[in-house]
Amino acid sequence: MGEVEAAAKELRPHKDAPPKRRIGSLQMKETLAGFLFIGPMLIGVSVLTLIPIIATFVLSLADWNFVAGWDGLKWTGFDNFQRLFKDEAFIKSLTNNGLFLLTVPVYMAIAMFLAIVIDKHVYMKSYFKVAFFMPYISSVVAVAIVWQVLFHPSVGPVNQTLMALGIDNPPKWIADPKFALVSLMMISVWISIGFNMIVYIAGLQSIPRDLYEAAEIDGANTWNKFAKITFPQLSSSSFFLLITGIISTFKVFDLIAVLTKGGPIRSTSMIVWHLYETAFVNLKIGYASSMAVVLFVCVLIITILQWLLQKKWVNY
Amino acid sequence: MTAAKLGLFRKAVLTLLMLALSLLFLLPFFWMLSASFKIEAEVFTFPIKWIPTTWHMAENYTEVWVGKFPFYKYYWNTIKVSVLTTLLSCLVSALAAYGFSKVRFGAGKYLFLVVLATYMVPQQAILVPQFILYRSINFFDSHLGLIFLGSFSVLGTFMLRQFFMGINNEYIESGKIDGASHWRIFWRIAFPLVRPAIATYAILRFIWTWNDYQNPLIFLRTDALYTIQLAIQKFTTINGEFYSLIMAGTVSGIVPLLIVFIIGQKSVIEGIALGGVKG
Numbered sequence: 070m071g072e073v074e075a076a077a078k079e080l081r082p083h084k085d086a087p088p089k090r091r092i093g094s095l096q097m098k099e100t101l102a103g104f105l106f107i108g109p110m111l112i113g114v115s116v117l118t119l120i121p122i123i124a125t126f127v128l129s130l131a132d133w134n135f136v137a138g139w140d141g142l143k144w145t146g147f148d149n150f151q152r153l154f155k156d157e158a159f160i161k162s163l164t165n166n167g168l169f170l171l172t173v174p175v176y177m178a179i180a181m182f183l184a185i186v187i188d189k190h191v192y193m194k195s196y197f198k199v200a201f202f203m204p205y206i207s208s209v210v211a212v213a214i215v216w217q218v219l220f221h222p223s224v225g226p227v228n229q230t231l232m233a234l235g236i237d238n239p240p241k242w243i244a245d246p247k248f249a250l251v252s253l254m255m256i257s258v259w260i261s262i263g264f265n266m267i268v269y270i271a272g273l274q275s276i277p278r279d280l281y282e283a284a285e286i287d288g289a290n291t292w293n294k295f296a297k298i299t300f301p302q303l304s305s306s307s308f309f310l311l312i313t314g315i316i317s318t319f320k321v322f323d324l325i326a327v328l329t330k331g332g333p334i335r336s337t338s339m340i341v342w343h344l345y346e347t348a349f350v351n352l353k354i355g356y357a358s359s360m361a362v363v364l365f366v367c368v369l370i371i372t373i374l375q376w377l378l379q380k381k382w383v384n385y
Numbered sequence: 386m387t388a389a390k391l392g393l394f395r396k397a398v399l400t401l402l403m404l405a406l407s408l409l410f411l412l413p414f415f416w417m418l419s420a421s422f423k424i425e426a427e428v429f430t431f432p433i434k435w436i437p438t439t440w441h442m443a444e445n446y447t448e449v450w451v452g453k454f455p456f457y458k459y460y461w462n463t464i465k466v467s468v469l470t471t472l473l474s475c476l477v478s479a480l481a482a483y484g485f486s487k488v489r490f491g492a493g494k495y496l497f498l499v500v501l502a503t504y505m506v507p508q509q510a511i512l513v514p515q516f517i518l519y520r521s522i523n524f525f526d527s528h529l530g531l532i533f534l535g536s537f538s539v540l541g542t543f544m545l546r547q548f549f550m551g552i553n554n555e556y557i558e559s560g561k562i563d564g565a566s567h568w569r570i571f572w573r574i575a576f577p578l579v580r581p582a583i584a585t586y587a588i589l590r591f592i593w594t595w596n597d598y599q600n601p602l603i604f605l606r607t608d609a610l611y612t613i614q615l616a617i618q619k620f621t622t623i624n625g626e627f628y629s630l631i632m633a634g635t636v637s638g639i640v641p642l643l644i645v646f647i648i649g650q651k652s653v654i655e656g657i658a659l660g661g662v663k664g
Contacts, residue, residue: 085509096479096490097487099488099490100490100491100492102484102488102490102566102567102568103484103488103489103490103492103493104490104492105482105484105485106481106483106485106488106567107480107481107484107485107493107496107500109476109477109480109481109537110477110478110480110500110537110542111481111496112498113477113533113536113537114499114500114503114537114539116518117511117515117533117534117537118503118506118511118537119499119503120514120518121515121518122503122506122510122511122514124511124513124514124517124583125510125511125513125514128513128514133515133656177576178416181658186399186403189402189474190395190396191396191399191403192397192400193400193404194482195650196407197403197407198650198654199646199647199650200407200410200411201407201410202646202654203411203414203643204410204413206592206612206642206643206646206653207414207596207639207642207643208595208596208598208614208617208638208639208642209596209598210596210598210614210617210618210638211614211617211635211638211639212413214617214618214621214631214635215413215414215416215417215632216413217636218420218628218631218632219413219416222431224429225429226416226429226431226433229429229431230431233431233432234631242555258408262410267654267657267658268657268658270658271658289586316507319507320507320508320509321510323598323599326598326599326602327598341509344509344512345509345512345603348513348516349516350602351475354513354517357513358513361509361510361511361512361513362510364509364510365506365507365510368506368507368510369504369505372505377516380500
């Protein structure tokens with residue numbers, strides 16, 4: 070009934086509005102068509118995302134080993150979460166996630182610099198775009214394997230070069246607990262520069278030219294133009310990259326899985342790797358689900374912050 | 386020198402500097418390529434020999450492609466999974482995007498918000514339930530299961546919806562007045578108009594599926610079903626210390642996709658930038 074009335078209201082201004090019954094069946098047809106078009110997507114998202122996220126929350130309250138079957142499932146309330154924040158390995162992973170955040174401003178700064186130079190000050194723009202984009206487009210697995218060989222402690226080209234330059238005891242990189250995480254972070258910076266650069270170039274192209282022309286008339290130098298025009302005008306790109314960058318650090322998995330498997334001595338374990346190990350190696354489904362909840366909540370908080378801050382920070 | 390000439394000179398110098406920087410940036414790729422052409426004994430010689438003294442290219446690549454762990458099989462698997470995922474994902478996303486933008490029904494707005502909200506769920510947070518679900522409906526360890534995992538893309542729906550919204554409603558209305566159903570309007574009018582956007586999304590989806598490591602790792606068990614990313618890793622484990630072979634394997638894993646990228650670079654870069662700017 071409500072729907073029919075709404076449809077009728079919408080059509081009232083038209084002089085040649087058809088009689089009510091006909092509107093009803095038309096709107097019914099439209100609604101049916103709508104559901105048929107969005108149906109596949111809706112079913113897919115419900116089955117593969119909505120139900121699983123609810124299941125994650127439910128399972129996080131249970132103690133369950135996958136092999137034991139449904140009978141082995143015990144409800145334990147918030148025990149998993151209490152254990153989680155006393156679990157040194159989990160705290161270590163979370164700390165590593167925190168350290169990994171440092172990669173975001175680093176690759177954003179490098180990408181912004183490259184974007185500015187490539188956008189205005191060089192020939193062969195499309196070559197440079199492709200060149201710096203290559204690590205991003207290549208699979209993480211392949212790239213990780215190449216770096217594993219390059220970082221080989223004794224015979225790898227990186228250390229051979231360092232030794233040739235007179236550094237006698239170069240770090241063992243991914244084999245050294247002190248340097249493993251830094252090595253991963255360096256590789257991650259190398260991979261991410263391309264994507265950030267492309268977004269910045271798109272941002273630069275939308276800055277109106279007359280801003281620069283006006284500044285030049287006022288006698289602004291290069292630094293002034295960057296600080297007063299380019300940087301603020303790029304704020305919406307920067308904000309987007311900061312948010313997606315932070316969220317992507319929470320999802321780091323491939324690099325760790327291929328290069329270090331969380332080692333040596335847990336120095337490169339991060340939240341998703343720890344979750345994977347707990348669920349698929351140790352088969353502790355309930356405990357792993359509580360980690361998944363923490364992961365979800367972290368990403369949710371950042372997304373909400375994004376909504377709240379977007380209007381305030383972004384300077385159009 | 387005049388100011389204009391000075392500007393050109395500065396641009397040329399900067400181009401040369403950037404060229405040097407980009408080559409340095411790409412060194413790992415050159416090293417990988419060069420090592421894949423070498424005999425094992427020469428891989429780690431220092432100073433680095435960028436051009437091998439003994440060419441072993443044919444032998445290395447034969448071993449990778451048709452040797453004990455033949456890449457052609459995994460290539461076929463990957464092509465199959467990537468192509469079908471891309472097709473299905475484009476179809477599902479385009480239909481949903483049309484439904485959300487050009488069919489007027491009350492529930493549409495709310496359902497769009499629900500779908501959009503699922504975008505912030507990181508896939509790793511739902512891996513365990515997905516795994517349990519797949520085990521119970523026999524989708525585990527099958528290409529079909531893998532294809533479904535990549536086919537319901539919120540990002541694709543969102544991207545295409547933006548483009549469908551750009552189509553003037555008069556086109557749709559005039560189709561309706563002629564008595565065409567939404568189904569006909571979609572295929573005859575709307576779909577052809579957004580074809581460039583769909584092509585961009587298709588290239589992105591193809592690359593993402595091709596490079597995906599996490600889903601095959603968790604949802605495939607049988608060697609024979611492996612996609613190329615799992616194959617590279619397994620090949621590396623099998624060949625332990627044979628770095629020339631390992632590098633030939635990684636080159637084989639990267640190069641075909643790089644070709645797709647270089648051919649479609651304009652669409653890819655525009656698509657990435659668009660997704661970036663629009664969030």
